[in-house]
Amino acid sequence: MIGISFFRVIRNAFRNFRRNVWLSIATTLIMTLTLCIILFLYTVNVLGREFLRNVEQKVDIAVTFKDTTQLSEINTIQKDIAARSDVQNTRIVTSDEALAEYRKRHADNPYIEEALKELNSNPLPNSMYIVAKDPQFYENITSSLRSNQYEEYIEKINFQDTKIIIEKMIRIMNIIKTAAIIATGIFGLLVILIMFNTIRLAIYSFREEIDIMRLVGASRWYIQGPFLMESVLVALISVSIATTILYVSLNTMAKNVNLFVFTGQNTNFDIYQYAVSHWIQIIGLQLVAAISLAVLSSYVAIRRYLR
Amino acid sequence: MITFTKVSKKYADLSPALQEVTIKIPTGDFVSIVGQSGAGKSTMLKLLSAEEKPTQGNIVIDGWDITKIKNWQVPYLRRQIGVVFQDFKLLPKRTAFENIAFAMEVGGAQPKEIRTSVSQILKLVNLTDKAHTYPNEMSGGERQRVSIARALAYKPQILLADEPTGNLDALNSWDIVQLLMKINRLGTTVLLATHNDDIVNALKKRVITLNQGKIISDQQAGTYKL
Ligand SMILES: Nc1ncnc2c1ncn2[C@@H]1O[C@H](COP(=O)(O)OP(=O)(O)OP(=O)(O)O)[C@@H](O)[C@H]1O
Numbered sequence: 001m002i003g004i005s006f007f008r009v010i011r012n013a014f015r016n017f018r019r020n021v022w023l024s025i026a027t028t029l030i031m032t033l034t035l036c037i038i039l040f041l042y043t044v045n046v047l048g049r050e051f052l053r054n055v056e057q058k059v060d061i062a063v064t065f066k067d068t069t070q071l072s073e074i075n076t077i078q079k080d081i082a083a084r085s086d087v088q089n090t091r092i093v094t095s096d097e098a099l100a101e102y103r104k105r106h107a108d109n110p111y112i113e114e115a116l117k118e119l120n121s122n123p124l125p126n127s128m129y130i131v132a133k134d135p136q137f138y139e140n141i142t143s144s145l146r147s148n149q150y151e152e153y154i155e156k157i158n159f160q161d162t163k164i165i166i167e168k169m170i171r172i173m174n175i176i177k178t179a180a181i182i183a184t185g186i187f188g189l190l191v192i193l194i195m196f197n198t199i200r201l202a203i204y205s206f207r208e209e210i211d212i213m214r215l216v217g218a219s220r221w222y223i224q225g226p227f228l229m230e231s232v233l234v235a236l237i238s239v240s241i242a243t244t245i246l247y248v249s250l251n252t253m254a255k256n257v258n259l260f261v262f263t264g265q266n267t268n269f270d271i272y273q274y275a276v277s278h279w280i281q282i283i284g285l286q287l288v289a290a291i292s293l294a295v296l297s298s299y300v301a302i303r304r305y306l307r
Numbered sequence: 308m309i310t311f312t313k314v315s316k317k318y319a320d321l322s323p324a325l326q327e328v329t330i331k332i333p334t335g336d337f338v339s340i341v342g343q344s345g346a347g348k349s350t351m352l353k354l355l356s357a358e359e360k361p362t363q364g365n366i367v368i369d370g371w372d373i374t375k376i377k378n379w380q381v382p383y384l385r386r387q388i389g390v391v392f393q394d395f396k397l398l399p400k401r402t403a404f405e406n407i408a409f410a411m412e413v414g415g416a417q418p419k420e421i422r423t424s425v426s427q428i429l430k431l432v433n434l435t436d437k438a439h440t441y442p443n444e445m446s447g448g449e450r451q452r453v454s455i456a457r458a459l460a461y462k463p464q465i466l467l468a469d470e471p472t473g474n475l476d477a478l479n480s481w482d483i484v485q486l487l488m489k490i491n492r493l494g495t496t497v498l499l500a501t502h503n504d505d506i507v508n509a510l511k512k513r514v515i516t517l518n519q520g521k522i523i524s525d526q527q528a529g530t531y532k533l
């Protein structure tokens with residue numbers, strides 16, 4: 001009994017969808033658009049998080065020592081710094097190591113080798129890299145390095161660059177997020193309005209049937225179910241379309257996106273692979289958003305026009 | 308058995324449509340309800356199908372006090388009570404067969420059950436050859452027969468007919484009344500609200516006369532007198 005009634009409710013939901021097919025399609029499109037914006041927001045979030053994680057990991061304070069500073073002095077300084085509670089680790093790169101690394105990186109460039117040979121001495125200085133336990137500690141570490149104690153040994157301290165990048169990135173991300181959240185809100189509202197009217201019109205088109213259903217003893221579920229299910233149907237179609245759009249566009253654009261966001265970073269993060277492995281999260285997020293919008297608006301329409 | 312105990316119904320602030328109506332209708336009865344326009348005939352039937360709730364008093368159908376019926380229980384009541392109206396209330400885009408099947412689908416009947424039942428009911432109302440005809444291709448009498456057939460879809464114990472012949476000529480009216488009698492003979496309690504004095508007089512069945520919401524006469528084998 002339950003089975004056949006459920007089947008009929010679903011069948012009637014499809015019938016409702018067809019009765020005002022253009023309006024149903026318009027509703028589906030708006031909802032798809034809304035989901036696309038939400039997915040965009042999601043993608044930006046993932047990319048931004050990954051970017052920051054990389055940058056933050058890489059951030060270190062590069063201390064360049066004067067040529068006059070002895071290695072033993074450098075080791076003492078390193079001990080001092082490494083003992084700090086806000087420092088994660090320290091690493092010394094001697095001028096020889098730096099040169100070797102430089103050679104290795106440009107092994108395929110003969111001109112570099114030529115140029116190096118022409119120099120009698122190693123142009124690269126001794127340096128030390130410091131990674132803080134948290135980016136917020138860099139400020140403190142830097143200022144203590146700038147104190148008189150170290151002045152005669154240290155040539156310069158580099159770190160501001162990455163800090164600016166981080167801040168800039170956070171700012172850009174916040175702008176994109178705010179814009180996307182506002183757009184989600186506006187489109188969500190639009191979805192509710194259009195969905196509400198679609199269901200209202202569907203109820204209006206079927207008022208004769210509804211009257212007779214009541215007359216012959218239809219249950220509340222049998223009468224209201226199709227309108228609720230019509231909105232869920234729209235939600236499901238929208239989720240399928242938006243998901244397809246997401247994966248197709250990420251698949252075609254992933255290379256460029258990865259290049260654009262992570263150039264110069266030591267990562268093999270791939271946004272498409274990420275999306276593929278997080279499919280449950282992506283589809284779940286959409287289902288929650290789409291079905292709650294749909295059910296909310298159709299529920300209100302049903303309460304108002306199907307009493 | 309249907310019992311009304313001191314039932315009153317007041318719409319809004321108007322004078323009451325029914326006042327302290329007390330009656331007993333045994334199962335299998337055929338009762339005509341007569342009275343001038345506005346006397347409260349339709350109100351009586353609407354109280355029975357829970358379309359309206361009484362302001363005061365109790366209505367009990369086979370031991371079920373429907374006075375305080377919950378909204379979710381109404382469908383179950385409706386499936387035990389068939390209703391027929393002056394304006395048929397058929398779906399124009401559905402054939403006679405589909406109109407009847409529609410009512411059965413609502414109640415969760417299986418397709419096979421629907422096919423056999425609808426055919427049987429169509430035979431009962433003598434419309435087998437019009438099964439696949441649309442309402443606008445039928446005469447008023449035929450339409451009313453489809454509407455009665457639909458009311459019978461759940462094999463109800465009670466059939467409420469509110470001026471079923473109001474839109475029909477004398478001949479068709481007689482057809483409908485004959486059909487109601489036949490349904491009554493098969494065991495269904497029939498309540499017929501009507502203005503048609505010829506029919507009431509010819510029926511020689513119980514007649515309840517209402518006037519301004521009150522019962523002014525209740526006769527077995529009664530006549531139409533106002
Ligand atoms: N929904 C309603 N709201 C307000 N008043 C109503 C409503 N339905 C009926 N009435 C009033 O209640 C009284 C009884 O109406 P009812 O329909 O029962 O009369 P009736 O005997 O069926 O009349 P008729 O022969 O014209 O069909 C009338 O005065 C009518 O105006």
Ligand SMILES: [Mg+2]
Pocket residue numbers: 348349350469
């Ligand atoms: Mg009436």
